[in-house]
Amino acid sequence: MKKYYLHKELTNFKINYEKELNPEQYAVVMHPAGPMLVLAGAGTGKTRTVTYRVARLIEAGIKPENILLLTFTSKAANEMMRRVDLLINRNVKGLWGGTFHHIGNMILRRHCLLIGYREGYSILDRGDSKDLFDICLSEFKNIGSFLPKGSVLCEIYSLMKNKEVSPEEVIRLRFPHFNDFSEEIKKILAIYDRKKHSLNLMDFDDLLANWKKLLLTHEDIRGYYSSRFTHILVDEYQDTNKIQAEIVDLISSTNRNLMAVGDDAQSIYSFRGANFENILKFPERYPDVTIFNLTVNYRSTPEILNLANNSIINNIKQFHKQLHSIKASGALPYLIPLKDVFQQSGFVAQKVVDIYSEGTPLSEISVLYRSHYQSMELQMELQRRGIPFEVRSGLKFFEQAHIKDVLSFLRVVVNPYDELSWKRILKLIPGIGNVTAAKLWDAMHKSESPLDAIFEMGRLVPRKAIDGFNLFLDLIKRLKGDHDHIPLQPSSAIELILRNGYEDYLYSYHPNAEERIEDIEQMKRFAIKYISLENFISELSLQSASGGEVEEADEDNERVILSTAHQAKGLEWNTVFLIGLNEGRFPSSRSLNTEHEEEERRLFYVAVTRAKEELYLCYPVISEDWHALGFLRPSRFIRELHGEVYEEITVVDGSKENEDINELY
DNA sequence: CTCAGCCTTCTTTTT
DNA sequence: GAAGGCTGAG
Numbered sequence: 001m002k003k004y005y006l007h008k009e010l011t012n013f014k015i016n017y018e019k020e021l022n023p024e025q026y027a028v029v030m031h032p033a034g035p036m037l038v039l040a041g042a043g044t045g046k047t048r049t050v051t052y053r054v055a056r057l058i059e060a061g062i063k064p065e066n067i068l069l070l071t072f073t074s075k076a077a078n079e080m081m082r083r084v085d086l087l088i089n090r091n092v093k094g095l096w097g098g099t100f101h102h103i104g105n106m107i108l109r110r111h112c113l114l115i116g117y118r119e120g121y122s123i124l125d126r127g128d129s130k131d132l133f134d135i136c137l138s139e140f141k142n143i144g145s146f147l148p149k150g151s152v153l154c155e156i157y158s159l160m161k162n163k164e165v166s167p168e169e170v171i172r173l174r175f176p177h178f179n180d181f182s183e184e185i186k187k188i189l190a191i192y193d194r195k196k197h198s199l200n201l202m203d204f205d206d207l208l209a210n211w212k213k214l215l216l217t218h219e220d221i222r223g224y225y226s227s228r229f230t231h232i233l234v235d236e237y238q239d240t241n242k243i244q245a246e247i248v249d250l251i252s253s254t255n256r257n258l259m260a261v262g263d264d265a266q267s268i269y270s271f272r273g274a275n276f277e278n279i280l281k282f283p284e285r286y287p288d289v290t291i292f293n294l295t296v297n298y299r300s301t302p303e304i305l306n307l308a309n310n311s312i313i314n315n316i317k318q319f320h321k322q323l324h325s326i327k328a329s330g331a332l333p334y335l336i337p338l339k340d341v342f343q344q345s346g347f348v349a350q351k352v353v354d355i356y357s358e359g360t361p362l363s364e365i366s367v368l369y370r371s372h373y374q375s376m377e378l379q380m381e382l383q384r385r386g387i388p389f390e391v392r393s394g395l396k397f398f399e400q401a402h403i404k405d406v407l408s409f410l411r412v413v414v415n416p417y418d419e420l421s422w423k424r425i426l427k428l429i430p431g432i433g434n435v436t437a438a439k440l441w442d443a444m445h446k447s448e449s450p451l452d453a454i455f456e457m458g459r460l461v462p463r464k465a466i467d468g469f470n471l472f473l474d475l476i477k478r479l480k481g482d483h484d485h486i487p488l489q490p491s492s493a494i495e496l497i498l499r500n501g502y503e504d505y506l507y508s509y510h511p512n513a514e515e516r517i518e519d520i521e522q523m524k525r526f527a528i529k530y531i532s533l534e535n536f537i538s539e540l541s542l543q544s545a546s547g548g549e550v551e552e553a554d555e556d557n558e559r560v561i562l563s564t565a566h567q568a569k570g571l572e573w574n575t576v577f578l579i580g581l582n583e584g585r586f587p588s589s590r591s592l593n594t595e596h597e598e599e600e601r602r603l604f605y606v607a608v609t610r611a612k613e614e615l616y617l618c619y620p621v622i623s624e625d626w627h628a629l630g631f632l633r634p635s636r637f638i639r640e641l642h643g644e645v646y647e648e649i650t651v652v653d654g655s656k657e658n659e660d661i662n663e664l665y
Numbered sequence: 666c667t668c669a670g671c672c673t674t675c676t677t678t679t680t
Numbered sequence: 681g682a683a684g685g686c687t688g689a690g
Contacts, residue, residue, distance in 0.1 A: 072679095072680080073679090073680080074680085099680060100680075101680050102680085125680090126679080126680085149684095204679090204680055205680095207680085208680095268678075269678075269679075269680095271677075271678060271679085272678085272679060272680075370677070370678080371676075371677045371678070372676085372677080372678090373675095373676055373677095373681090376681090431668085432668095433667065433668050433669080434667085434668085435666080435667055435668080436667080436668095462667085542680070564677085564678065565678080566677085566678045566679070567678085567679085588677055588678085590677065591677075591678090603678080666690105667689105667690085668688105668689090668690085669687105669688095669689090669690100670686105670687095670688090670689100671685105671686090671687085671688100672684100672685085672686080672687095673683105673684090673685080673686095674682100674683090674684085674685095675681105675682095675683095676681095676682095
């Protein structure tokens with residue numbers, strides 16, 4: 001792959017589309033205009049096709065700023081833009097590419113005044129929304145009945161926004177337990193809406209809802225963007241939800257050069273409102289659509305693809321299609337029953353060592369699982385053996401407490417109405433807890449400018465906290481930039497926070513202060529790229545990057561990847577281990593209760609089709625943890641497979657190694 | 666009344 | 681391993 005790009009750089013020839021694409025891909029790339037639906041099975045060169053199409057549009061004279069590329073993750077967007085650059089051998093400027101939320105934010109930053117927001121609104125991430133809901137809940141004060149907590153309210157609200165249905169509908173379908181409380185819940189949701197607005201905050205859902213509102217209520221704006229973007233490409237269309245599909249429809253309404261790419265068999269995000277009927281019904285909404293199928297799989301061996309096909313066939317709701325592998329025949333996928341999770345970890349770790357010593361680089365090996373906690377034992381085992389690995393799931397870098405603390409300092413400077421951030425940083429001061437913080441906010445937010453008012457609040461602070469409070473004021477003063485508007489660089493702002501108290505706070509409260517400081521230093525390095533605080537903050541709130549983008553440079557690093565199946569979408573490895581394939585784990589019991597068996601099977605399909613050469617399916621038989629003591633059944637996704645699509649391996653028990661591991665617990 | 670620290674609980678998936 | 685709830689100390 002690399003060699004090929006290098007060649008291009010040296011020669012600077014025009015792209016030879018016919019030679020570099022297969023006929024199916026070529027047809028997509030060269031199609032003149034109009035609505036297009038591209039059904040691209042796993043491993044059929046979807047990214048390649050999209051990037052070549054963008055490149056061709058640019059070569060054909062379309063200006064980059066007239067192209068909009070919507071993707072599901074920011075990582076995918078960056079990757080595609082990078083590949084477009086490589087293809088046409090220059091740095092393409094002005095091309096808009098990003099997630100729906102990202103693009104929504106870019107547009108709303110420009111026009112938020114029109115829908116009643118002030119400049120510099122803050123973005124709430126999921127945790128912030130939850131906290132805000134808890135605040136609303138406490139304000140609502142209902143005679144201690146069993147109302148849903150912030151996290152549940154958050155979920156209800158989000159589904160309601162993304163699917164554009166009433167709260168009653170969400171409650172009835174997903175939370176029937178609260179059927180009798182829908183009136184109360186609606187009132188709390190209303191408080192939340194009001195609060196968000198007055199605090200100048202938008203949550204993730206608002207970035208979509210307000211975007212749509214802006215387009216609907218301001219014809220001139222809709223006209224501007226829908227004529228500006230003459231070509232719109234949407235990746236992972238099967239994972240769009242109702243509101244996203246509508247935004248796409250609105251913004252492409254003038255030119256109708258809309259290309260939707262996706263695979264209904266890989267729709268795995270219904271829990272956040274994704275509606276894979278969007279892709280199934282696309283032809284109904286665009287009767288003049290041209291439909292393309294990409295059916296040649298370049299990734300997996302016929303054996304792996306065969307297992308995948310054998311599994312997905314059990315789903316009823318799908319476009320029927322058959323993928324063909326063009327790779328040489330390989331080994332059958334292995335099925336490995338194991339005693340327990342410890343033996344499972346031992347097996348995987350040992351296999352990794354074996355495969356590595358046979359010449360497969362570690363970066364070509366991954367271990368996938370349904371949920372994060374299933375990786376814990378394996379992490380310890382890999383650590384113990386000194387096998388380098390990277391975990392791509394669980395706690396996000398920017399969700400860690402210390403990162404959010406620093407971010408909150410920055411946020412109050414940009415948006416002084418940000419109640420959550422104020423309270424968060426106030427509570428860092430020793431001697432100030434929930435109550436004092438609430439008092440302070442209460443007094444502050446009534447004033448014109450909370451950012452100035454805070455300096456008059458000394459009288460509300462308990463005596464023992466006064467020293468800390470003064471230091472805090474000192475820092476805020478510096479962050480404000482003292483005199484007038486010398487715009488503070490994000491990275492120097494972080495430096496200020498660290499050196500003026502936060503470092504000391506970390507040392508006195510956390511034994512691992514050094515690690516946390518190192519994280520913040522990394523955040524600082526990441527911030528150097530940004531000029532304005534506002535951009536930096538919203539970028540960070542939207543960034544899903546675990547570990548930060550800083551690591552991109554050493555992508556070739558030698559390490560095994562541990563990831564949830566969800567996060568593995570779009571990626572591929574030579575060898576893939578799937579662990580914890582048990583009934584109740586994968587499929588997870590919670591999904592089964594809510595009639596999502598087919599979606600779980602699609603997730604299994606996604607996981608399986610990540611493998612290029614070798615696939616190991618592992619399941620433990622005995623559960624030792626408190627969670628589900630006793631025997632575990634193998635997953636239905638295994639039991640329903642034909643016996644001839646895999647080879648079962650028995651692992652001999654009783655090795656000394658396993659006993660050692662058990663002693664650790 | 667306020668705060669901090671200990672103890673229990675429970676682990677889906679994410680922009 | 682982390683977040684929330686409860687209790688005891690100030």
